[in-house]
Amino acid sequence: MPAPIRLRELIRTIRTARTQAEEREMIQKECAAIRSSFREEDNTYRCRNVAKLLYMHMLGYPAHFGQLECLKLIASQKFTDKRIGYLGAMLLLDERQDVHLLMTNCIKNDLNHSTQFVQGLALCTLGCMGSSEMCRDLAGEVEKQLKTSNSYLRKKAALSAVHVIRKVPELMEMFLPATKNLLNEKNHGVLHTSVVLLTEMCERSPDMLAHFRKNEKLVPQLVRILKNLIMSGYSPEHDVSGISDPFLQVRILRLLRILGRNDDDSSEAMNDILAQVATNTETSKNVGNAILYETVLTIMDIKSESGLRVLAINILGRFLLNNDKNIRYVALTSLLKTVQTDHNAVQRHRSTIVDCLKDLDVSIKRRAMELSFALVNGNNIRGMMKELLYFLDSCDPEFKADCASGVFHAAEKYAPSKRWHIDTIMRVLTTAGSYVRDDAVPNLIQLITNSVEMHGYTVQRLYKALIDDISQQPLIQVSSWCIGEYGDLLVSGKCEEEEPIQVTEDEVLDVLEGILVSNLSSTVTRGYSLTAIMKLSTRFASAVNRIKKIVLVYGSSIDVELQQRAVEYNALFKKYDHMRPALLERMPVMEKTSTNGPTEIVQTNGETEPSILETKHMPSVPQPTNQANDLLDLLGGNDVMPVIQTAPPTKLVSAGGELLDLLGDLSLSGGVPAPGPPVSISQPPFLLDGLASQPLFNDVAAGIPPMIAYNKNGLKIDFAFERSNTNPNIAVITMQASNSTEAEMTEFVFQAAVPKTFQLQLLSPSSNIVPALNAGTVTQIIKVLNPQKQQLRMRVKLTYTHKGSSLQDLAEVNNFPPQSWQ
Amino acid sequence: MHFMLLFSRQGKLRLQKWFIAIEEREKMKIIREMTQSVLARQPKTCNFMDWKDLKIVYKRYASLYICCGMEDQDNELLTIEIMHRYIELLDKYFGNVCELDIIFNFEKAYFILDEFLIGGEVQETSKLSVSKCIEESDLMQE
Numbered sequence: 001m002p003a004p005i006r007l008r009e010l011i012r013t014i015r016t017a018r019t020q021a022e023e024r025e026m027i028q029k030e031c032a033a034i035r036s037s038f039r040e041e042d043n044t045y046r047c048r049n050v051a052k053l054l055y056m057h058m059l060g061y062p063a064h065f066g067q068l069e070c071l072k073l074i075a076s077q078k079f080t081d082k083r084i085g086y087l088g089a090m091l092l093l094d095e096r097q098d099v100h101l102l103m104t105n106c107i108k109n110d111l112n113h114s115t116q117f118v119q120g121l122a123l124c125t126l127g128c129m130g131s132s133e134m135c136r137d138l139a140g141e142v143e144k145q146l147k148t149s150n151s152y153l154r155k156k157a158a159l160s161a162v163h164v165i166r167k168v169p170e171l172m173e174m175f176l177p178a179t180k181n182l183l184n185e186k187n188h189g190v191l192h193t194s195v196v197l198l199t200e201m202c203e204r205s206p207d208m209l210a211h212f213r214k215n216e217k218l219v220p221q222l223v224r225i226l227k228n229l230i231m232s233g234y235s236p237e238h239d240v241s242g243i244s245d246p247f248l249q250v251r252i253l254r255l256l257r258i259l260g261r262n263d264d265d266s267s268e269a270m271n272d273i274l275a276q277v278a279t280n281t282e283t284s285k286n287v288g289n290a291i292l293y294e295t296v297l298t299i300m301d302i303k304s305e306s307g308l309r310v311l312a313i314n315i316l317g318r319f320l321l322n323n324d325k326n327i328r329y330v331a332l333t334s335l336l337k338t339v340q341t342d343h344n345a346v347q348r349h350r351s352t353i354v355d356c357l358k359d360l361d362v363s364i365k366r367r368a369m370e371l372s373f374a375l376v377n378g379n380n381i382r383g384m385m386k387e388l389l390y391f392l393d394s395c396d397p398e399f400k401a402d403c404a405s406g407v408f409h410a411a412e413k414y415a416p417s418k419r420w421h422i423d424t425i426m427r428v429l430t431t432a433g434s435y436v437r438d439d440a441v442p443n444l445i446q447l448i449t450n451s452v453e454m455h456g457y458t459v460q461r462l463y464k465a466l467i468d469d470i471s472q473q474p475l476i477q478v479s480s481w482c483i484g485e486y487g488d489l490l491v492s493g494k495c496e497e498e499e500p501i502q503v504t505e506d507e508v509l510d511v512l513e514g515i516l517v518s519n520l521s522s523t524v525t526r527g528y529s530l531t532a533i534m535k536l537s538t539r540f541a542s543a544v545n546r547i548k549k550i551v552l553v554y555g556s557s558i559d560v561e562l563q564q565r566a567v568e569y570n571a572l573f574k575k576y577d578h579m580r581p582a583l584l585e586r587m588p589v590m591e592k593t594s595t596n597g598p599t600e601i602v603q604t605n606g607e608t609e610p611s612i613l614e615t616k617h618m619p620s621v622p623q624p625t626n627q628a629n630d631l632l633d634l635l636g637g638n639d640v641m642p643v644i645q646t647a648p649p650t651k652l653v654s655a656g657g658e659l660l661d662l663l664g665d666l667s668l669s670g671g672v673p674a675p676g677p678p679v680s681i682s683q684p685p686f687l688l689d690g691l692a693s694q695p696l697f698n699d700v701a702a703g704i705p706p707m708i709a710y711n712k713n714g715l716k717i718d719f720a721f722e723r724s725n726t727n728p729n730i731a732v733i734t735m736q737a738s739n740s741t742e743a744e745m746t747e748f749v750f751q752a753a754v755p756k757t758f759q760l761q762l763l764s765p766s767s768n769i770v771p772a773l774n775a776g777t778v779t780q781i782i783k784v785l786n787p788q789k790q791q792l793r794m795r796v797k798l799t800y801t802h803k804g805s806s807l808q809d810l811a812e813v814n815n816f817p818p819q820s821w822q
Numbered sequence: 823m824h825f826m827l828l829f830s831r832q833g834k835l836r837l838q839k840w841f842i843a844i845e846e847r848e849k850m851k852i853i854r855e856m857t858q859s860v861l862a863r864q865p866k867t868c869n870f871m872d873w874k875d876l877k878i879v880y881k882r883y884a885s886l887y888i889c890c891g892m893e894d895q896d897n898e899l900l901t902i903e904i905m906h907r908y909i910e911l912l913d914k915y916f917g918n919v920c921e922l923d924i925i926f927n928f929e930k931a932y933f934i935l936d937e938f939l940i941g942g943e944v945q946e947t948s949k950l951s952v953s954k955c956i957e958e959s960d961l962m963q964e
Binding site: 054095237250287293329 | 835836837838840841843844845850864866867868869870871872895897898899900902903904907925926928929932933936940941943944945946947948949950951955958959962963964
């Protein structure tokens with residue numbers, strides 16, 4: 001068998017490959033050769049083969065078959081073998097590999113080897129990638145090495161100890177005795193790694209921190225070392241651009257920061273040296289600035305005296321004017337950290353920060369934007385907003401969403417006047433409209449509603465914006481909503497704040513219809529538009545017929561959302577025209593609540609009105625009553641009383657109350673034998689609280705067994721139970737309807753009613769066709785609130801069409817498992 | 823430091839040192855993302871980037887990019903010095919180091935790195951010391 005080719009030879013060969021395929025072929029050939037060589041247990045060339053394997057691994061090819069070979073190399077006596085073996089281990093044998101632990105013994109032996117370089121290899125490997133088990137086994141050895149007088153090994157042991165502590169924090173105590181004399185060393189390597197070790201210990205354990213402060217008097221020691229570094233003359237070995245060992249200086253400063261944090265004595269002890277470093281460090285090169293940066297961070301974080309703090313902020317201010325982009329970036333980052341605590345000091349540099357918004361560098365722009373928003377206050381809002389809006393216009397898309405949100409937030413907090421606020425919002429919507437976050441729309445709508453005196457001005461401006469551009473969805477949504485609400489002000493030709501525009505009702509409807517038909521509009525936007533058109537039916541006297549026509553057309557829209565709205569509005573025109581004005585009345589001023597839930601849902605056959613526009617409380621349209629009547633039939637005439645909905649007093653405003661009364665009237669007129677009580681309507685707000693944004697189901701399954709609620713004529717209804725994770729009194733029932741006959745059941749409708757003390761909410765079904773032969777199911781979620789923990793009973797009504805005939809069935813469900821209502 | 827990568831202007835990896843324990847698949851993903859992001863940066867921009875919860879510090883040396891993933895409390899400006907020190911060590915060892923040296927002697931590049939950093943931290947701040955150690959280790963090779 002010829003000797004395997006040398007590493008350099010292989011590299012040269014592979015680099016001549018002109019295509020990926022050619023390279024792959026070469027690699028495969030070589031891998032095969034290496035594999036057979038491994039199989040032959042060839043000791044002489046193992047090292048070379050593993051080295052080649054590592055090269056191929058770097059190119060991205062699999063190399064796992066070399067793992068065991070690395071172990072063999074580590075166990076070998078030859079230094080060359082060990083070197084490559086340990087390298088291979090570090091590259092191929094991370095702690096996720098099974099054979100990782102086999103290294104432990106080798107490392108242990110090598111830690112006690114006679115040659116320091118072998119010991120060094122072992123310490124290095126352990127310190128880079130030792131697993132927790134390995135660290136536990138070998139911590140004692142590391143501790144031993146930490147006390148040796150050989151500085152070459154001592155520094156490596158210190159960093160291995162750091163790694164051990166990171167992996168197994170409990171072992172920290174073990175290294176404490178060895179740290180006693182670490183800082184007395186002259187060797188910079190040992191000093192540096194010792195500082196790193198002490199930093200790690202202090203960061204992880206408050207006890208250690210206290211110990212080092214009090215007992216070891218660490219601060220004076222560190223101050224002394226730092227002083228020597230600065231004051232001593234030129235030392236060629238550690239010099240970097242005229243500064244003596246910047247690496248050590250920075251680490252000492254960092255450790256001082258941790259020691260001085262929240263501790264007056266320590267902070268006082270380091271005041272002088274910090275001032276000295278801050279004033280004496282050369283700033284012409286990056287090195288000096290690195291030290292200054294760390295110094296500033298330390299000054300700001302400890303309990304430094306005010307003079308020192310001012311010095312620090314000034315350094316940062318100087319950084320901001322530096323030509324070097326890195327320095328400016330670092331300054332902005334630091335200022336962001338300190339803006340909360342030293343707000344006034346940072347304000348002084350506001351103009352420089354705002355200038356950074358115009359920088360070409362993306363990283364700098366982002367920091368400047370964040371900092372600018374942090375600096376906005378009541379005094380500078382106008383000026384800052386001008387700059388920020390200008391930034392919004394010209395910045396990259398990746399910033400626009402954050403910037404828009406920031407602008408809205410700042411405007412809300414510090415707006416000097418309502419008009420200014422509205423103008424600012426308009427500006428954002430028109431320039432960055434498509435990047436505005438979804439949750440901004442309801443917030444804006446609420447804001448506009450509450451600025452009562454600005455309605456005329458607002459709707460006029462929004463209308464003008466709409467005429468120009470209908471591509472930005474949030475803008476159109478807000479505009480449509482406003483036109484729907486305040487269209488009468490728009491056509492009245494009066495406006496207080498600016499020159500009123502003359503626009504006719506038809507022109508307004510043209511614009512809204514245009515949005516409806518445009519390809520650019522999303523479904524949500526179309527929904528807004530349609531509802532706005534509907535609202536205008538009460539505000540535009542002459543346009544009712546036109547609106548009726550539009551609504552009629554969309555009754556057969558493919559989009560289910562639009563279709564539902566149109567059908568309901570249609571019904572409103574046909575049957576409930578007398579109610580229309582009351583229902584479509586202007587929205588009252590809304591309170592800002594914290595819930596994001598949908599509005600109150602009116603019960604029908606389970607279709608909810610997921611109205612996104614009515615953000616907080618009431619739906620503007622009721623459901624047609626025929627379903628309501630059905631429910632009454634369902635409930636009337638027996639002891640299962642319908643649930644009485646009492647209007648929740650505080651949150652609902654008058655219009656909502658009227659709505660409920662109206663529905664109450666409806667039910668009575670439906671000719672129900674049962675006395676008075678209005679129809680079972682659904683949910684009081686508390687059930688809705690947070691429900692929309694919460695996942696419906698708990699991961700913690702309540703362990704409630706499922707049940708069969710109904711099983712007749714091939715139709716089977718299963719109930720599966722879970723507890724809602726927002727309210728333990730709510731049981732969430734998943735209803736699944738399956739059909740074992742050979743014909744499908746269409747127009748399937750599931751209705752339910754519960755006794756008086758319960759409350760029920762039925763969500764939309766997954767579909768209304770139950771496929772034949774159990775090919776699929778219709779799923780519907782039922783939520784039952786049972787605050788009194790009474791036994792759950794339910795009456796269900798099922799209607800469906802099967803084999804051409806329409807069927808209906810009523811059933812009572814009494815076999816609920818006790819866990820579902822207890 | 824979580825990792826240090828060296829790659830060419832064409833995106834070919836020349837050295838990878840990981841100081842955290844993650845899966846091979848995850849490593850490849852990070853390498854890909856780093857190469858893409860760093861190579862996409864404009865020439866006159868600063869050497870820092872934000873990526874997930876890490877600060878990425880990178881520097882270009884002729885045809886080679888050095889890229890380090892740092893934690894939040896690490897000093898970015900000092901990281902630039904660390905990267906520079908590593909290149910200087912390579913330069914001293916190879917004499918006017920170029921990318922080819924690192925390609926053909928990648929194992930030596932790793933050995934030098936291991937004398938300079940352990941577990942992501944600097945172990946020796948003296949250039950002279952590190953170079954001497956490497957030389958002596960080389961002499962020990964059979």
